[in-house]
Amino acid sequence: MSTQRLWLRCEKKEFERRTAITPTTAKKLIDAGFEISVERDSQRIFKDEEYEAAGCTLVEHNSWPSAPVDVPIIGLKELPVSEDPLPHTHIQFAHCYKQQGGWSKVLARFHKGHGTLYDLEFLTDDQGRRVAAFxxxxxxxxxxxxxxxxxxxxxxxxxxxxxxxxxxxxxxxxxxxxxxxxxxxxxxxxxxxxxxxxxxxxxxxxxxxxxxxxxxxxxxxxxxxxxxxxxxxxxxxxxxxxxxxxxxxxxxxxxxxxxxxxxxxxxxxxxxxxxxxxxxxxxxxxxxxxxxxxxxxxxxxxxxxxxxxxxxxxxxxxxLPREASEQFSTNLLPSLLELPQRESARVWVEAEKLFKTKLSEAVAVEGL
Ligand SMILES: NC(=O)c1ccc[n+]([C@@H]2O[C@H](COP(=O)([O-])OP(=O)(O)OC[C@H]3O[C@@H](n4cnc5c(N)ncnc54)[C@H](O)[C@@H]3O)[C@@H](O)[C@H]2O)c1
Structure with missing residues (x-):
């Protein structure tokens, strides 16, 4: 099986210093055989060098749009508003499943690019509890x-x-x-x-x-x-x-x-x-x-x-960006370790099912 790659993008939301992958989690993923690219980001509470020391490859700030399309992109908060198609798999909080303002336009980007969204708010365990929360x-x-x-x-x-x-x-x-x-x-x-x-x-x-x-x-x-x-x-x-x-x-x-x-x-x-x-x-x-x-x-x-x-x-x-990220990332780790089996791992299968339901609602609303 080929190596699982993962790309940690920078955060563009003002004041957001937290991250979904800390250097500690990155190291554990690398030890499990992952290859991790990390965008340089001076806003993030963890320094670029901390990721480098953990074995990650540093890449240019905000360069994820040119990442290979088969590499999942992980971030925390929503992407800046745009109409650009999204061809990648994105793991993030997207705030577009509860009909929030602009929800169907966000999902339309995935439809246009044939990308997938795994929304962090809706990754749940077999009891229906969120796997990671702040x-x-x-x-x-x-x-x-x-x-x-x-x-x-x-x-x-x-x-x-x-x-x-x-x-x-x-x-x-x-x-x-x-x-x-x-x-x-x-x-x-x-x-x-x-x-x-x-x-x-x-x-x-x-x-x-x-x-x-x-x-x-x-x-x-x-x-x-x-x-x-x-x-x-x-x-x-x-x-x-x-x-x-x-x-x-x-x-x-x-x-x-x-x-x-x-x-x-x-x-x-x-x-x-x-x-x-x-x-x-x-x-x-x-x-x-x-x-x-x-x-x-x-x-x-x-x-x-x-x-x-x-x-x-x-x-x-x-x-409290450091500790909040550390706890969130630690709780997310078991699910991330299942990413290579996401076609069959329950947490990802369920998240994809939900995405597809929301996507079809958005497609209807947007008349696509
Ligand atoms: N402001 C922020 O930055 C921020 C960040 C994270 C979460 N939140 C919000 O905080 C809220 C709580 O989140 P959580 O993760 O702690 O939820 P949780 O489910 O872990 O805990 C909620 C608690 O509220 C109790 N509760 C519910 N209804 C009650 C009532 N009528 N009287 C007394 N207790 C009641 C439940 O029994 C439970 O113990 C959510 O609305 C969440 O969106 C806000």
């Missing part, structure tokens, strides 16, 4: 952003621009310092605490020193009675990490915030789930996603009441 670090970084917003509020100013941290320790230290050396005395609530994001959110609070009894960890059992919940207003920070699958009553409301008046302890809400535009958003107190440049928006709280800041950034793991 949730843990989204929650971890979300709690950090929330704690930094609280520290800024205590200092009487809004939180300034957030930059990616070199690693988890640097983030934990940065949060501790912002809080004046310790997070002791802080009271927080995480809803969806048993999920990927929720576990990360709880871990950040533990690492910065919030006492275990002061971290309210709620999941399905605690919210079963239905909101709104007064307990949320009794914490300093509320981090929402639920996976919203069906409509539920809101966890908190504007009305509740106004009625609490000056008695409210809550100062920061972080919506990691970011169901911002969903009509059933369980935190209907805001309507925009915030950004690294401007991480918070003020919530309308009623005249004379203490402020309430909202964080709703939808790409939080980017704040």
């Amino acid at each position: 949730g843990y670090h989204a929650g971890f970084a979300g709690s950090a952003a929330g704690a930094l917003a609280l520290a800024a509020e205590r200092a009487g100013k809004p939180l300034g621009q957030l930059e990616p941290f070199e690693n988890e320790d640097a983030m934990v230290e940065g949060v501790r310092q912002a809080l004046g050396g310790s997070a002791k005395g802080l009271k927080v609530i995480v809803i969806g605490a048993l999920g990927r994001c929720g576990r990360g959110a709880v871990d950040l609070f533990r690492k910065v020193g919030v006492e275990e009894d002061d971290i309210m960890k709620w999941d399905m059992a605690e919210t079963a009675k239905g909101g709104p919940f007064p307990e949320i207003l009794e914490a300093d920070i509320f981090v929402n990490c639920i996976y919203l699958a069906t409509p539920i009553p809101p966890f908190m409301t504007h009305e509740q915030v106004k009625v609490a008046g000056k008695e409210r302890r809550l100062r920061v809400v972080v919506d990691v789930s970011c169901d911002t535009t969903n009509p059933h958003n369980p935190i209907p107190i805001y309507s925009v996603n915030t950004t690294f440049a401007k991480p918070t928006v003020p919530v309308e709280v009623g005249c004379g009441n203490p402020p309430l800041a909202m964080v709703s950034i939808d790409h939080l793991p980017t704040l």
Whole structure:
């Protein structure tokens, strides 16, 4: 059998420093007989030399369109908008299977080029669970952003621009310092605490020193009675990490915030789930996603009441590009090792089936 080749492309999405293949994963693939080409990319958190040291071949930045068509191209985020046909197999998050804006045009490119898309969001194991996801670090970084917003509020100013941290320790230290050396005395609530994001959110609070009894960890059992919940207003920070699958009553409301008046302890809400535009958003107190440049928006709280800041950034793991990539890539590795058998390996067969279904929907919509 011929050697399996794989081509790691650069990322073109602004601020995206993460990658689907880290030097550690690349080395493991090479040890298993893969040949890996890596596009030079100064945006990526891992240095080109780290890939070279792992045995990869460095190739020119953004040169994948001229790669041999039988070499799968792996990247993380969507490609820049274009109408160019895509003849290769692409492994990436393409955000075009849930009828997102422009979805059929993205798929039309594969139709025109006879290429294939394996969308990373839809690679699942035999239990239907995603093989790799970024949730843990989204929650971890979300709690950090929330704690930094609280520290800024205590200092009487809004939180300034957030930059990616070199690693988890640097983030934990940065949060501790912002809080004046310790997070002791802080009271927080995480809803969806048993999920990927929720576990990360709880871990950040533990690492910065919030006492275990002061971290309210709620999941399905605690919210079963239905909101709104007064307990949320009794914490300093509320981090929402639920996976919203069906409509539920809101966890908190504007009305509740106004009625609490000056008695409210809550100062920061972080919506990691970011169901911002969903009509059933369980935190209907805001309507925009915030950004690294401007991480918070003020919530309308009623005249004379203490402020309430909202964080709703939808790409939080980017704040921890190294660890987030390392974990994602490690989880993806077993599936990548099955790439040479992708005609029969369940994970790839299922992903291709889904691609073909979505492709035919797009072809109908585009009238191709
Ligand atoms: N903001 C970001 O950057 C970012 C990054 C990754 C994921 N996300 C989003 O975060 C959300 C959670 O993702 P995940 O991977 O952690 O999901 P997950 O399935 O691992 O966990 C979700 C948790 O929410 C709980 N839950 C669901 N409904 C609930 C309810 N009504 N009350 C209490 N708990 C409830 C579940 O029991 C589960 O424990 C998703 O919407 C995902 O898209 C956001």
